[in-house]
Amino acid sequence: MSHAFVEVQQAAKRFPGANDGDDLTVFENVSFTLEKGEFVCIIGHSGCGKSTIMNALAGLDQFSDGAMIMEGKEIDGPSLERGVVFQNYSLLPWLSALQNVRFGVRARWKDWDDARVTQHSLSYLEMVGLKDVVDRKPAQLSGGMRQRVSIARAFATKPELLLLDEPFGALDALTRGVIQDELIKIWSKDRQTVFMITHDVDEAILLADRILLMTNGPEARIAEAVEIDLPRPRQRSEIVKHPHFYTIRNYLVDFLVSRSGALRTADLDRRGLHYPESVNPVERASTAADTPPATDGQPASAGTRSDTLVTFTPKETHHG
């Protein structure tokens, strides 16, 4: 058997159908692994069950079927080993920024004295550039600042696995860029394992070692695991100049725009446990230039040229 850091095996989520109809299957046969120190993003249309998968990993929700194993132990409830950053920040509004981070640090290290807890919390708040506003309540902080506090809280507790559910979904593009840089910085320090939901293709390429692609729900699956072998450290301004960037980007966009809905999920099912096929869009584009996987008439191989950028924003999709 494999011994990945985290293994999710044949997970499914079903809800009882309305007025005695068939059960609604949100997703099924979802299996994937996370290696230690890996940064994995998951992309898929709204409603395919990404948050459900994440909440199950966090121990806050349960699959209807399937198993989750972390370091050989079944995941069966929340744990400090799995830190969560929610899309809506989830800061406690009656506590200041510092107190919010202290809340996590205190929970993690109960035997530390107050000074040490404060100092540790402050160092993480400083890392996300919030040194000057640590005494403000969340209501007095902008959305971007709140999310930074939330990130500082999660990283400061040094969980083995960090779960981020669309952490930048509610932020404007400029703020998002700045915080992505901070996320890279804070992640580079400890190289924790990160599992992150995003709907932003560029963000996923910037951050991830691997990107899991989910087909549309209901009955969603994880179709592929795309490897991002761009060199690290990555920078937002530099990464777009890398010759592989647009190949990867177009491959992802093509999946979201056409293949995620068109893939017949039954084709993805195999008998028994099956991890998603690993795909390297760059190799695929160079070895099979004459049989492009793209379906909208635009060969993916052409994507190596930066002028063939496919414009894509999540708002163009119809499942949000």
Add this chain to the structure above:
Amino acid sequence: MDRTTTEWNFSLNVRAGILTVVLLALFVGLWEGLNRAPILGGGGAELSEYEQLLAGADETARVPPPSEIAVRAWEQLSDPFYDAGPNDKGIGIQLGYSLFRVLTGYFAAALIAIPIGFLVGMSPLAYKALNPFIQVLRPISPLAWMPLALFIIRDAQASAIFVIFICSIWPMLLNTAFGVAGVRQDWVNVARTHELSPLKTAFQVILPAAAPTILTGMRISIGIAWLVIVAAEMLVGGTGIGYYVWNEWNNLDLTSVIFSILLIGVVGMLLDLGLGAVAKLVAYQE
């Protein structure tokens, strides 16, 4: 921009203050002026038998003018704690009795209502099981308990406290339950992902989250308790501001009656202000 708004606020406050003073002056002036003619006797014409019985066509049948009340207030407030026998105690002593009863009953109610409210808010089972009791007990006028309390407890003082207890418990219980049940799941999840014990979750997350709602309940309760104590003391007699009002009425001392009515209002306002200040402390902005 900023300056104009503050100027506007400032002038609004000042104008409101002026208007308040003008209204007060007008009211007091009218009262004082009209007072020259007796009111109870309908201009000194024929009194009904009842009126004669009550007032005996006496001059005291007039509602006293503000000036007399002011003089009485000055007398009473300059020596609030004298004690000249069971029917003649200073206003401070009477208020002290009432406040003691209200606060004892009120805090006893808080001690029980808040934990039970917590339980009811946390557990749908407890909510469903206890809700019928609450719904039946809540609309009962607190004074309706008085005979039963007197019979069981056999002590006027304790019965008055019990009546305060029973009337303050419901708003606190319901608001606590409501506040606890309404704590955002996100915040509970923060506690869960940080592996907080149930006790720590209750004190570090749920209590601060529900505190503003709980305080609202406590504020409603203290208001009701202060309303009820006057009536309860009229009923059981002996001591307290309610008894004082009734006693002065029996003495046909309307000046004291009106003075104590005003005093009841002022103390009630202070109680509310006090809890309002506490509510401010626990308030938070989402």
